[in-house]
Amino acid sequence: MDRPVYSLVIPVLDEEETLPELEKRAAHVMDRLDGPSETILVDDGSRDRSYEMMLEMGRRDPRFKVVRLSRNFGHQMAITAGMDFASGDAVIIMDADLQDPPETVLEMAKLWREGYEVVYGVREQRLGETWFKRATASAFYSILQKLTDLRIPADAGDFRLVDRKALDAFRSLREHSRYIRGLFTWIGFKQTGLRYKRAERFAGCTKYPLNKMVKLATDGIVSFSVAPLRMALNCGFVIAGMSILAGTAAIVLKLAGRHVVPGWASLIVVTFFLGGVQLIVLGTLGEYIGRIYEEVRGRPLYIVREAYGIGPDLLEAHATVRNSAPSVSPRNDSGDPSVHRGEHSGQDNE
Ligand code: UDP
Ligand code: MG
Secondary structure, three states: OOOOOEEEEEEEOOOOOOHHHHHHHHHHHHHHOOOOEEEEEEEOOOOOOHHHHHHHHHHHOOOEEEEEEOOOOOHHHHHHHHHHOOOOOEEEEOOOOOOOOOOHHHHHHHHHHOOOOEEEEEEEEEOOOOHHHHHHHHHHHHHHHHHOOOOOOOOEEEEEEEEHHHHHHHHOOOOOOOOHHHHHHHHOOOEEEEEEEEOOOOOOOOOOOHHHHHHHHHHHHHOOOOHHHHHHHHHHHHHHHHHHHHHHHHHHHHHOOOOOOOOHHHHHHHHHHHHHHHHHHHHHHHHHHHHHHHHHHOOOOOEEEEEEOOOHHHHHHHHHOOOOOOEEOOOOOOOOOOEEOOOOOOOOOO
8 A cells, every 4th residue: 555645543432333434434535635545543442342343444444544542541642642653744633523524634635735734623613512612612712812822723623634744843742731732833834724614423422521621721721821820929919918908907007096896707708718829829839740740750641552554664663762652562452463563562661
């Protein structure tokens, strides 16, 4: 098979209901693209039949390749893994649930041929999403705009096409708290947005519950801004200023001979208030320190358990790059001879 020009990267977590439809539509798009294509399916620790189904997809059509992570590492890491194993000149990130219509990729490819190095999808309409999700998303994007110097495009998700040059730049960023759309803004290059209608999830339910969304939002803000730290400091100044004012007022009242009723209520309010402020400040510090700790441990971003259809050169390259790539496990439980055994594992990632 020719070296692919296009690589579709699709993270998959428990998507057995959507995979058959995804196979059809992704294959159709690969047929229509103006060059050889591949699809890297990243199994992010699925507990249903997704992995077996993806292997079958690969047997039916060798353009489908599978990378299986050793557990659930999360959407952002799964995308990162897929991009590490993609070999195309243009790499497209896409969700498995068909909310990002695969056909839009054809338009993205056209813009890429015109010379754009990153083409990101801008959600024109968000079908089938709750008002809560839409409201929190729009609040989050406007807060993020205010807090960071980067102009991260609003309403752009991870659905995008990336040129090899931009991809290599992105791959050199190995931070653990990943907010991928922010990182893509950070790297620069010639970028453009492409408006598209975000469809409803084809089947199944969201794999992004509220706690994962909160984590993604926190990662977005904390990894691109130190504004929360500054806010904590300013808050401290304001509270300190208020206590000086209150102290002065108490002295003045005393000197003026006014009878001051000893106020239990006001005392308790101030105590709680200060306690709360201190905890907020400490928590903010903690968010940053936690991330420093995560980075200094220098663990790989994800671990690959097995891979199917990936060229040996790519597997080898990933196992030998220290700390910047996955370690590949030597085990191969599937018994399938065509599953590449990661013989290179273990040596380098410690
Ligand atoms: N996903 C993943 N790992 C996770 C969560 C999600 O690989 O921990 C995949 C999921 O299978 C889907 C994509 O990421 O292909 C986006 O997830 P989802 O559609 O559930 O998120 P939503 O569109 O509801 O925000
Ligand atoms: Mg979705």
